[in-house]
Amino acid sequence: MKKQNTQKKYVPELSQKEIDELSNSIKTSSQKIVAETIKRMKESDKNRPKTMKYFDEMADLFGKREKEIIEAKKSGKKIIGYLCLFAPIELILAADAIPVRINSGWYDATKIGDRVVPVEVCPVIRSTIGAKMVSLSPFLENSDAIISVLTCDAMTKLGEILTDYTPIWQMTIPRIKDSDQALRLWIEEIKSIKKEIEKLTGNKITRKKLRRAIELTQKATKAFRRLQQLRKGNPVIMGRDAMLAIQTYIWDDVERWTKNTNKLCDELEKRVKNKDWSVPPDTPRVLITGTPMFWPDNWKVPSLVEEANPKGVILADEICSSERILNDPVGVDEWSMNDMLNAIGERYLMASTCACFSSTDGNEDRINWLITKIKDHKIDGVIYYVVRGCMLYAMEYTRVKKVLDQLNIPVYYLDTEYTREDVGQMKTRVEAFLEMLTARIDF
Template sequence: MNNLPKMFEAFDDARRKGFVEVKKLKEDGKKVVGIYCAYSPSELIMAAGAVPIGLCGTSEESIPAAEKHLPRNLCPLIKSSYGFAITDTCPYFYFSDLLVGETTCDGKKKMYEYLGEIKPMHVMQLPQTNKGEHSFNLWKEEIRVLKDRLEKEFDVEITEEKLKEAIKSKNEERQILKEFYELGKLCPPPITGTEMFQVLYGSGFKLDKEAQKQYIRDIIEEVKKNIESNQQKVSKDTPRILITGCPIGGASEKVIKLIEENGGVVVCYENCSGAKPNDRLVDETIDPIDALTDKYLNIPCSVMSPNDERIDLLSRLIDEYKIDGVVEVILQACHTYSVESYRIKKFTNQEKNIPYLNIETDYSQSDIGQLKTRIAAFIEML
């Protein structure tokens, strides 16, 4: 019997169940560190004996409360994150002992000032370029400062041995996630983009990482069994879509659904839910602080200038996943991705010779009709 639907649902339900898990962790005396971005070095938090957990911020329900303090023409991710904090409706935020953020954009770093009035807040000063020794040393020092803060906050010592163990464990998690999402390279893909996203997004809310790793291994094995028995969900002629751009999840999953309801299939996520944070592992053969510095400084986000690494990653993914079209999702008022979209379109159209669609949206459902029309036309063209 095909067990995959229930297995995918388990990840889809992970956020709600995670609320119960994080409460139990606190009752057991564990420390929790809330994080907002892929630039947060989770290994340091793990080496401090604490649990890193992504905080709520992909829903429109908390935005009206946030707009009492924040401007309306601000990125919905920032407003949603802040709204959940001030309304105390995110259990992960409620149970966090410390918050860690980075100066990825102006909106976030100013919002963090307000969060610091609610919870202990540590902000890492992210260099705006990953080129050269100067930026490397700046980010290395920020990682050391975070290490000191964690040790002081939780009265622990982060030894080199603990850090190496955390790096090894996190690399294993990345490697298993990579093995899972690389199923999208197969033609036809053995799972839909919606199912792939259920696991990628839901894995951030599974706090027992050893159990998570095994569960994903089980899914991979089940998928392989379905391939062997010729159980195909997707036609080999279905247009293969890569999603790039801003982080998606929660309300912005509407884009995935519209692509797949209108004849396409998402086989690859380049953004923060997929390849961007997981493609590159931390080097386990060098000094752990140097290794973390190199790994996290080279995440190819649009906040970096220039952002050549994103082009390199996209180029490789387009080839490896046999992509027919690229859809870039940009949250309203996200200036770095909005500005960089011209470069991505030019690269996709001219160098890779495939179609590109730019979608600017927010967390509301008011643009569903417009998005459906545009996405349907794009896929029909493919």
């Protein structure tokens, strides 16, 4: 429903002509980039897993999944968008609705978002605003409601700005997570979002339905962990491929994603048996952490690392657009409604390693995840990726660096923007870092 006569609080009015022109030009250039990126991903691994074909298809944001979502909407299903990983997708699935994450990865959309907010604001936010202004994202456009979790400052305001277009359900996330009252507040938020979802969909979230939804995401986590297990040994899949497969989870059908991830793992297990590595086993092993990286345009860091001279390979990451999506399952003891809701609350609050929290131990949960991943995946070096305007991850760098220094793991702070123009400079920096890792391995 377009609110024709209501005054918009933030966004300027754009003529339909301008919307169409801008959205078509971004769409066209983005599709070119996607084709080029996938082509390069195929070239970088001669024996790229055949099962990646499924994820390549899912990576087309204007393809199969868009059609499915439009069809589902026509048949009466509700689409519920969400902005941060704290949105409890099990509740959405249990109400027979479709969850889709709607953070934008389009570089050019930031320029449109700049009409609303200053350039100092994080580009993920500016791009999402821009995408909405020109109706670019099929997932954002088809969302009947959007869950906006008040995490970082920019996300907090993004939800507010998007109320100009779509019903927004805001959720307060406590900034301190290790206290009883924080968890209590969060579980209340979960319960109230449950009511909203039931009201919108007209479907009651029953005990049986919620259990089925939790089991569905548990299976997805299991498939993801299988993939991660395979990435602990010699490189059997390029990091870019794994990261793309993982990211498609946020817009794909959960059950089908799980099936296809398991198929990918089957193929990778065969590769392990045949000692068929994607890159030589002595290639520097990199972990990426920091700001999320969203498909389709913001794929430059993984590409730079894995196409550099000398080459690196990404074996793990600690970002909320990739592994953090699926690190933890919802752990339920008893399948009562109350227990399930508590378990969802704990899963989304306690297990998160987002930098939006403040704790006297210095986000120990994130540090622990990093150390575990570094050890398990035998990481040689860490790239700490930050987009300008991402204050919280930028600030936590010092803390992470201190810990990694003690472990004698080199870490490089790579800051950038939603732009292609700095790729040359970034390449030099990434290559110097990889040379450094190679020298250490050589020595």
